[in-house]
Amino acid sequence: MKQNGCMTSEFTFLCPLAHGIHARPASHLANLANRFAATCVLTNLRTGAVADGKSVLSIIAAGVGLHDECRIHLRGADEQVACEALQRFIETDLPGCDAPLLELADGHHSQRLPHALQGAGLKAHFGTPVGRGVGQGRVVVIGGVSLPPELNDQPSAQPEWEQARATSAMTAISARIQKKLTGHLPPLEKALLQAHLAILGDIQMRDKLAELILQGRSAGQAVIEAGTYFSNLLQQSGSSYIGERALDVQDICFDLLEEIYGVQVQATPQLHGPSVIVTGSLRPQQLLALDRKRMQALVLEAAGTTSHAMILARSLGIPAVVGIKDAVRSFRTGEEVIVDANRGFALPGGAAPVRRFYEHEENMMRRRQASLARYAMAPAVTSDGHRIEVGANVSSTAELGPAFENGADGIGLYRTEMLFAVRDHAPSEEEQFTAYVQAVQAAGGKPVILRTVDIGGDKPVAYLELPAEENPFLGYRGVRIYAEHPKLIRTQMRAMLRASAFGRVQMMAPMVSSVGEVRWMRAQLGAIREELTAANIAFDASMPLGIMIEVPSAGFLIGPLCREADFFSLGTNDLLQYFFAADRTHAKVSGLASGRNPGFLAFLKQIVEGAHRHGKWVGMCGEMAADLVNLPLLIGLGLDEISVSGSEIPVIKERIAGLSFAHCQELLAQAMASQDATECEALLRQPNPGGADRASVSLLERELIVLDSQSASKEEAVREIVSMFFVQGRTQDADLMEEAIWARESVYSTGLGYGFAIPHCKTDSVSSNAIGILKLQQPVEWGSLDGEPVRMVVLLAARESDTNGLHLQVFSRLARNLMEEEFRERLMRAERPEEVVEYLRRELEIPE
């Protein structure tokens, strides 16, 4: 043992982990070892296996089990520091490395089939949904590393020759990566290449290959087997970090195979007809190579929802469910499968109940869309006549069409960063001009707010060569970088100004924190106007210049800013984290930055009032605007506009129609007087906060009454009522509401006799208390007290957290009245829903 004073650069320990040093602890160990220059060798003294302590693969392959004695040996300039650090890690942290992984964050997915699909003996595979929607098709399984059969059958040559092929392929690929690394690369790509290089150079990988070749495998077969061996090892850890390394190993193996055989081995399967892709994991290139018209859905064994392939799938609108264990083995090629990304499962699609369920759901969605369309295409106006614009946030040309189809009153925020990202030079004036004109033309006379580029900090762009920062959110970004990059911003401003000749362009600057920054923007704008005038190029001389309010100082400078800026838009994402000094990506503090904190609401109120005093327009384009719960507060603030992603517009407009400006203002005042966000949230949970009519939000409405129902069973009748609620926006989660009704039904049937049933539920999945009524054309079995079938179904839906006495009194009067023959007969005789509404209003004393 090498001694150095009281220090030592070597120590031994007993492995404390029940499952040995598997991938997770190995990665922690390797990460730490890699922070030091000293070499690190781990020896399993029980087996004699020696591992490079800086290589995850290598450590795992040393096969250290519980209570195995191990030695760690360090050599190099900083060996003593390294030794201390590693020893400390092994003593204090290693024992905890075996703790079970936390459940996925999306734990709220119930892992239950909707009621209508339960009991049909269906084998559903649950996972985590990515994106939304339902896709159906025949299974196409994409396997792991596989050689075309003609190559696989090749007999191997002499081991020396096969080894030479493998070695030269590895050398060639290493050299290729090295060369790439000398160029200018985004940090992410660089890290990836370095990881690939590390795997290629991993002694364990090389040994495994040599061993397999000596056993008589061809170079290609050895690569496949070694690749499978290591990626299995890595995937067994269950950690997403290690899982990603497995993808890297596979990537390298593909490269090696292609290098060895000089052919493409990653064959893209041909899709014939609607297909569901089932695979272990998916790389972006693989996804893009597939026929997008025929690919209906994706099922992955890998659990990550934020891999590049999944981000892509989401944006392409391909429904996917990930993290389904053993998917590849569970689904047969050619089998008909339904992938439900709304709920997070995949199940066989052939059975009749499944078909009926999804047909019904499609129909329900269509009716919901039709119901929403009435609001989407009209201006958003509260019941007392207060109007507010609802705009769309977009970041690409492709989103414009859908935004306006969803009823956008304008583009409240066009993020131009996409034009600047993922490329090696800034976009030209012409390229930008084309994009902006497309936006203006799609808007057809409605306003388009183009935000000048917000890069730097957390949104780096390689060609600007901005230095990496310790604290990018508080750093050199947005308007702050403009003065040093005059060409960049002037080109963009010119393109925007020219586009203003074609429609209503408004220019908006990000990250403004002082009046000087806006003056600077004005000065640039003035100079560009003169240039364009001199060159005889058309533009709108009155194009407004506004700013984002996302830095608190700007919020306190509204008066002076009003002299320079024409309008304001509240960027609440950054504003919140700066206001509360709480990183929105930090799980432990992000909760502090609540838009429902009374202090923040007061801050917003003084901004809106300040701007309005000067006759200036104020919108909100942050995520706070998209949360429906906040809507009454936003209306109460008197904002001129809220801007959200296009698909959310119809629901927001529907909701606004049911609010009262006066009540929302009162609610905001109460919220501002509350003590904290929790108290404010309690206010928002009251029945119908800010609603037009607080006493009786149409407990009863014509749209929730059907007197000629075709439902042929109890199940169908319940689904029909739940659908009515969904279509009317009375529930956002039809599955939960249905589940609640059946939960009550399972206590004992609500069939009360005389052909009547009175199902009910107490659940916050309904947005307000309501009564739903069905008269069935043919009586259905309900398990009633008198054994007779049911012809009339009266559903009472109450919110769990709503203790509105008035509504419950109505419910109890209704229940009592149902015991009266005359009351039942009147209901049964009614021919039109209006008649029912009128009769019940009178009999049950429901206020108009």
Add this chain to the structure above:
Amino acid sequence: MKIVAVTACPTGIAHTYMAAARLEKMAKELGHEIKVETQGAMGIENALSESDIRQADAVIFAVDIKVEGRERFKNAQIIEAPLQEAIKNPRGLFERIPGR
């Protein structure tokens, strides 16, 4: 006869009140005097006072859940049945009252 009753069901939205209505109607039909306390989602309504209970000749519980304030009835003779009984066959409940 003077009768007091308590009705209570799991959700407290509907059946509590239907049972109360049935018991009141049947009592009237049989010529009894009745007061029914409902224990539902709105809490206790038409609460039975100490003297109500003291003066009663019989107590009927038509309940699916625990009765609140059961100690009030500690000396009374209680006819207890699932709530459904009160809806299906209220007469049967009254017939279970022992004759004087």
